Amino acid sequence: MPTAWVRPEFQAHDGLVDLDSLHIMDGLVLAFGFIDDRGANSYGSGIMVAPGLLVTATHVAEETKGTAGMAFSFLSSGKMRLWSPHQVHILTGPRNDVLMNGDDRRRVSDVTLCSCYPMSDVALDQPLLMAHLEVAIPKIGERLWAVGYRETAREDAPSMAMLCSSGLVTAVYLEGRGTLLPGPCIEIGMNTVGGMSGGPVFNTLGHVIGIVSTSIEADDLLGPTYVSLIWPALVGEVDAPWPKEYWPNGEASLKLANSLGFARIHGEVEMDGNGGFKGRLPNPSSKVE
Numbered sequence: 001m002p003t004a005w006v007r008p009e010f011q012a013h014d015g016l017v018d019l020d021s022l023h024i025m026d027g028l029v030l031a032f033g034f035i036d037d038r039g040a041n042s043y044g045s046g047i048m049v050a051p052g053l054l055v056t057a058t059h060v061a062e063e064t065k066g067t068a069g070m071a072f073s074f075l076s077s078g079k080m081r082l083w084s085p086h087q088v089h090i091l092t093g094p095r096n097d098v099l100m101n102g103d104d105r106r107r108v109s110d111v112t113l114c115s116c117y118p119m120s121d122v123a124l125d126q127p128l129l130m131a132h133l134e135v136a137i138p139k140i141g142e143r144l145w146a147v148g149y150r151e152t153a154r155e156d157a158p159s160m161a162m163l164c165s166s167g168l169v170t171a172v173y174l175e176g177r178g179t180l181l182p183g184p185c186i187e188i189g190m191n192t193v194g195g196m197s198g199g200p201v202f203n204t205l206g207h208v209i210g211i212v213s214t215s216i217e218a219d220d221l222l223g224p225t226y227v228s229l230i231w232p233a234l235v236g237e238v239d240a241p242w243p244k245e246y247w248p249n250g251e252a253s254l255k256l257a258n259s260l261g262f263a264r265i266h267g268e269v270e271m272d273g274n275g276g277f278k279g280r281l282p283n284p285s286s287k288v289e
Helices: 058-062 231-235 254-260
Strands: 003-006 015-018 029-036 039-050 053-057 068-074 080-089 111-118 128-134 143-154 158-173 185-188 200-202 208-215 225-229 237-239 251-253 264-266 268-271 277-280
Touching (some): 029 053, 029 143, 039 058, 039 068, 039 143, 039 200, 039 254, 053 058, 058 111, 080 237, 111 231, 111 237, 143 208, 143 225, 185 208, 225 231, 231 254, 231 277, 251 254
Parallel strands (some): 003 128, 128 208
Antiparallel strands (some): 039 053, 068 080, 080 111, 143 158, 143 200, 200 208, 208 225, 237 251, 268 277
8 A cells, every 4th residue: 555744735824714625635634433323423533644543632532432433534536535443542640630530540631542444445545645743842923724624514414524724822831731631732823613623733844743632712713722732642552453564563653653664753752650741852954854
């Protein structure tokens, strides 16, 4: 199966726009949901980051528990790719969190690494597009772009839209922002809507620096939207059944994928025993491949 890493390019704009085409990202961005007797249901988004690995929001992935979870994307050929989630890595730390029902571990991020495999061979002859990831601390006033799917109607058949929102960074919280946003996150002055949670947030280089966690709708269309930085996904490990020839012993991580040439990561992240993160930003003078 051919693979390629891409850097989407965006125009500077404020607010939410419809990208006019479901396949404009050509399979890079995914809708995340489940299948029931009504068909496919979408309630979040995700981003493909390596063969058989995607990243979404933890709260989006948790919604698949007890359901026939799935992720799907649209291709420029008019075809769809359907993925079945296999294992989700939810990063936890040693302190108690009442939201974890009394567990002695707490969720330390809203970013989740998920392994998946194709539900069919449909469209696997086309290149699998994957995103560059960057360990970044966005600056106040920096412009970023969020992309995700939204289910717009459900009558005789579901209707989907791909949306893009853009705005400027207004705050940075490297130690998290309360119980609901425990990991490194930022605040952006932009609106995002339901279905965009878990979707990628890009910088001007077209690198994914985070995922959409939550937002507050405002009349001025400036949100804010809270974005969890991508860092926790870089320290997770999952069982990976696909592609079989890629992952030694069937175990995958983005660090391993990067070392094997299956992922593109700019910068490094380490996690300490207390659930804290230490990031090493990419060298600005280094060559961008």
